Amino acid sequence: DVKVTQSSRYLVKRTGEKVFLECVQDMDHENMFWYRQDPGLGLRLIYFSYDVKMKEKGDIPEGYSVSREKKERFSLILESASTNQTSMYLCASSTPASGRPGELFFGEGSRLTVL
Protein backbone atom coordinates (compact mmCIF):
# COMPACT_ATOMS: atom_id res chain seq x y z
CA ASP A 1 0.00 0.00 0.00
CA VAL A 2 1.07 3.55 -0.72
CA LYS A 3 1.92 5.39 2.41
CA VAL A 4 2.12 9.15 2.64
CA THR A 5 3.28 10.29 6.03
CA GLN A 6 2.97 13.79 7.37
CA SER A 7 5.24 14.64 10.25
CA SER A 8 2.76 16.31 12.57
CA ARG A 9 -0.98 15.75 12.96
CA TYR A 10 -1.54 18.82 15.10
CA LEU A 11 0.52 21.98 15.48
CA VAL A 12 -0.05 25.21 17.35
CA LYS A 13 2.17 28.12 16.39
CA ARG A 14 2.32 31.80 17.07
CA THR A 15 1.99 34.59 14.50
CA GLY A 16 5.31 35.29 12.86
CA GLU A 17 6.84 31.88 13.57
CA LYS A 18 8.44 29.86 10.79
CA VAL A 19 6.62 26.58 10.29
CA PHE A 20 7.82 23.43 8.55
CA LEU A 21 5.40 20.72 7.43
CA GLU A 22 7.09 17.56 6.26
CA CYS A 23 5.71 14.90 3.95
CA VAL A 24 7.30 11.59 2.98
CA GLN A 25 5.97 8.99 0.53
CA ASP A 26 7.30 5.47 0.20
CA MET A 27 6.14 4.49 -3.31
CA ASP A 28 8.68 6.30 -5.47
CA HIS A 29 6.01 8.65 -6.83
CA GLU A 30 7.19 11.44 -9.09
CA ASN A 31 4.43 13.90 -8.25
CA MET A 32 3.83 15.49 -4.89
CA PHE A 33 1.30 18.11 -3.85
CA TRP A 34 0.42 20.34 -0.93
CA TYR A 35 -3.24 21.32 -0.43
CA ARG A 36 -5.04 23.18 2.27
CA GLN A 37 -8.61 22.33 3.17
CA ASP A 38 -11.02 24.82 4.67
CA PRO A 39 -14.77 24.46 5.33
CA GLY A 40 -16.81 25.54 2.34
CA LEU A 41 -13.74 26.01 0.16
CA GLY A 42 -12.68 22.44 -0.41
CA LEU A 43 -9.11 21.55 -1.26
CA ARG A 44 -6.97 24.29 -2.73
CA LEU A 45 -3.59 23.61 -4.26
CA ILE A 46 -0.68 25.49 -2.73
CA TYR A 47 2.35 24.03 -4.53
CA PHE A 48 3.22 20.91 -6.45
CA SER A 49 6.31 19.19 -7.74
CA TYR A 50 6.83 16.77 -10.60
CA ASP A 51 10.47 16.02 -9.88
CA VAL A 52 13.29 16.54 -7.44
CA LYS A 53 14.25 20.20 -7.03
CA MET A 54 11.29 21.19 -9.19
CA LYS A 55 8.31 23.17 -7.91
CA GLU A 56 5.30 24.86 -9.40
CA LYS A 57 2.88 27.31 -7.84
CA GLY A 58 -0.66 26.22 -7.34
CA ASP A 59 -3.70 28.40 -6.79
CA ILE A 60 -2.72 29.95 -3.47
CA PRO A 61 1.09 30.04 -3.09
CA GLU A 62 1.31 33.38 -1.32
CA GLY A 63 2.89 33.07 2.10
CA TYR A 64 4.22 29.58 1.40
CA SER A 65 7.33 28.01 -0.06
CA VAL A 66 8.33 24.41 -0.67
CA SER A 67 11.41 22.25 -0.89
CA ARG A 68 11.98 18.96 -2.66
CA GLU A 69 15.58 17.87 -2.22
CA LYS A 70 14.79 14.16 -2.37
CA LYS A 71 12.18 12.34 -4.43
CA GLU A 72 10.33 10.97 -1.42
CA ARG A 73 10.17 14.17 0.61
CA PHE A 74 8.21 17.37 -0.02
CA SER A 75 8.27 20.09 2.60
CA LEU A 76 5.91 23.04 3.00
CA ILE A 77 7.29 26.14 4.67
CA LEU A 78 5.38 29.03 6.15
CA GLU A 79 8.02 31.74 6.41
CA SER A 80 6.02 33.87 8.84
CA ALA A 81 2.83 32.22 10.00
CA SER A 82 -0.34 34.30 10.09
CA THR A 83 -3.75 33.56 11.59
CA ASN A 84 -5.31 33.16 8.12
CA GLN A 85 -3.04 30.18 7.58
CA THR A 86 -4.88 28.25 10.25
CA SER A 87 -6.10 25.26 8.29
CA MET A 88 -5.83 21.55 7.55
CA TYR A 89 -2.84 20.86 5.31
CA LEU A 90 -2.88 17.75 3.14
CA CYS A 91 0.07 16.28 1.29
CA ALA A 92 -0.53 13.97 -1.66
CA SER A 93 1.48 11.99 -4.16
CA SER A 94 0.81 10.37 -7.51
CA THR A 95 2.58 8.74 -10.40
CA PRO A 96 1.87 8.97 -14.14
CA ALA A 97 2.86 5.32 -14.39
CA SER A 98 -0.41 4.30 -12.71
CA GLY A 99 -2.38 5.31 -15.80
CA ARG A 100 -4.84 7.06 -13.50
CA PRO A 101 -3.82 10.73 -13.57
CA GLY A 102 -6.33 11.80 -10.94
CA GLU A 103 -5.41 9.20 -8.38
CA LEU A 104 -3.83 11.07 -5.53
CA PHE A 105 -2.74 9.34 -2.36
CA PHE A 106 -3.17 11.62 0.60
CA GLY A 107 -1.46 11.78 3.94
CA GLU A 108 -3.47 11.98 7.16
CA GLY A 109 -3.24 15.75 7.25
CA SER A 110 -1.67 18.31 9.54
CA ARG A 111 -4.01 20.61 11.39
CA LEU A 112 -2.24 23.89 11.99
CA THR A 113 -3.52 26.55 14.36
CA VAL A 114 -1.82 29.94 14.32
CA LEU A 115 -2.49 32.09 17.38
Add this chain to the structure above:
Amino acid sequence: QKEVEQNSGPLSVPEGAIASLNCTYSDRVSQSFFWYRQYSGKSPELIMSIYSNGDKEDGRFTAQLNKASQYVSLLIRDSQPSDSATYLCAVNITEYGNKLVFGAGTILRVKS
Protein backbone atom coordinates in the same frame (compact mmCIF):
# COMPACT_ATOMS: atom_id res chain seq x y z
CA GLN B 1 -17.75 31.29 -11.47
CA LYS B 2 -16.07 28.50 -9.54
CA GLU B 3 -14.38 25.93 -11.72
CA VAL B 4 -15.96 22.94 -9.97
CA GLU B 5 -19.24 23.33 -8.11
CA GLN B 6 -21.08 21.02 -5.77
CA ASN B 7 -24.05 21.43 -3.49
CA SER B 8 -22.60 21.42 0.01
CA GLY B 9 -25.56 19.54 1.49
CA PRO B 10 -26.02 17.84 3.77
CA LEU B 11 -27.84 15.35 1.63
CA SER B 12 -29.83 13.00 3.84
CA VAL B 13 -31.10 9.68 2.52
CA PRO B 14 -32.58 6.66 4.30
CA GLU B 15 -30.65 3.41 4.42
CA GLY B 16 -31.20 1.38 1.27
CA ALA B 17 -32.08 4.39 -0.90
CA ILE B 18 -30.17 5.77 -3.85
CA ALA B 19 -27.99 8.78 -3.09
CA SER B 20 -27.37 11.13 -6.01
CA LEU B 21 -24.46 13.55 -5.84
CA ASN B 22 -23.95 16.18 -8.51
CA CYS B 23 -21.08 18.27 -9.80
CA THR B 24 -20.74 20.87 -12.55
CA TYR B 25 -17.52 22.21 -14.02
CA SER B 26 -16.58 25.20 -16.11
CA ASP B 27 -13.79 23.94 -18.40
CA ARG B 28 -15.35 22.68 -21.63
CA VAL B 29 -12.32 20.62 -22.63
CA SER B 30 -11.73 18.76 -19.36
CA GLN B 31 -11.14 15.07 -19.98
CA SER B 32 -10.81 13.44 -16.58
CA PHE B 33 -13.25 13.39 -13.69
CA PHE B 34 -12.96 11.88 -10.25
CA TRP B 35 -14.94 11.26 -7.10
CA TYR B 36 -13.17 11.16 -3.76
CA ARG B 37 -14.72 10.12 -0.44
CA GLN B 38 -13.59 11.74 2.80
CA TYR B 39 -14.70 10.43 6.17
CA SER B 40 -14.77 12.89 9.04
CA GLY B 41 -11.25 13.46 10.34
CA LYS B 42 -9.70 11.41 7.56
CA SER B 43 -8.02 12.18 4.27
CA PRO B 44 -9.72 11.83 0.86
CA GLU B 45 -9.58 8.55 -1.05
CA LEU B 46 -10.35 7.97 -4.69
CA ILE B 47 -13.49 5.90 -5.30
CA MET B 48 -14.38 6.51 -8.95
CA SER B 49 -12.87 7.94 -12.10
CA ILE B 50 -14.60 8.53 -15.44
CA TYR B 51 -13.19 9.76 -18.74
CA SER B 52 -15.92 9.34 -21.37
CA ASN B 53 -19.58 10.23 -21.67
CA GLY B 54 -22.05 7.80 -20.16
CA ASP B 55 -22.11 5.63 -17.08
CA LYS B 56 -19.38 3.73 -15.29
CA GLU B 57 -20.36 1.24 -12.64
CA ASP B 58 -18.26 -0.17 -9.81
CA GLY B 59 -20.21 -2.17 -7.26
CA ARG B 60 -22.81 0.06 -5.65
CA PHE B 61 -21.30 3.17 -7.22
CA THR B 62 -22.12 4.60 -10.65
CA ALA B 63 -20.44 7.66 -12.10
CA GLN B 64 -22.26 9.50 -14.87
CA LEU B 65 -20.63 12.00 -17.21
CA ASN B 66 -22.25 14.42 -19.64
CA LYS B 67 -19.59 16.59 -21.24
CA ALA B 68 -22.07 18.59 -23.31
CA SER B 69 -23.77 19.72 -20.11
CA GLN B 70 -20.49 19.85 -18.17
CA TYR B 71 -22.01 17.67 -15.52
CA VAL B 72 -20.77 14.66 -13.59
CA SER B 73 -22.68 12.75 -10.95
CA LEU B 74 -22.20 9.89 -8.52
CA LEU B 75 -25.00 7.49 -7.66
CA ILE B 76 -24.75 5.26 -4.62
CA ARG B 77 -27.24 2.41 -4.65
CA ASP B 78 -28.43 0.68 -1.49
CA SER B 79 -26.93 3.42 0.63
CA GLN B 80 -25.46 2.31 3.96
CA PRO B 81 -24.68 4.32 7.10
CA SER B 82 -21.02 3.62 6.34
CA ASP B 83 -21.42 5.71 3.18
CA SER B 84 -21.91 8.80 5.34
CA ALA B 85 -19.01 11.04 4.37
CA THR B 86 -18.10 14.08 2.31
CA TYR B 87 -17.85 13.39 -1.41
CA LEU B 88 -15.44 15.53 -3.39
CA CYS B 89 -15.69 15.99 -7.13
CA ALA B 90 -12.37 16.64 -8.88
CA VAL B 91 -11.74 17.67 -12.46
CA ASN B 92 -8.49 17.69 -14.41
CA ILE B 93 -8.57 21.24 -15.77
CA THR B 94 -6.81 21.09 -19.13
CA GLU B 95 -5.11 24.46 -19.07
CA TYR B 96 -3.38 23.53 -15.84
CA GLY B 97 -1.84 20.36 -17.17
CA ASN B 98 -2.11 17.49 -14.77
CA LYS B 99 -3.60 19.51 -11.92
CA LEU B 100 -6.83 18.55 -10.28
CA VAL B 101 -9.35 21.14 -9.19
CA PHE B 102 -11.62 20.03 -6.37
CA GLY B 103 -15.14 21.05 -5.55
CA ALA B 104 -15.98 21.99 -1.97
CA GLY B 105 -17.68 18.65 -1.41
CA THR B 106 -21.16 17.36 -0.59
CA ILE B 107 -21.89 15.97 2.85
CA LEU B 108 -23.91 12.76 2.65
CA ARG B 109 -25.77 11.37 5.65
CA VAL B 110 -27.35 7.94 5.43
CA LYS B 111 -29.87 7.37 8.20
CA SER B 112 -30.60 3.87 9.48
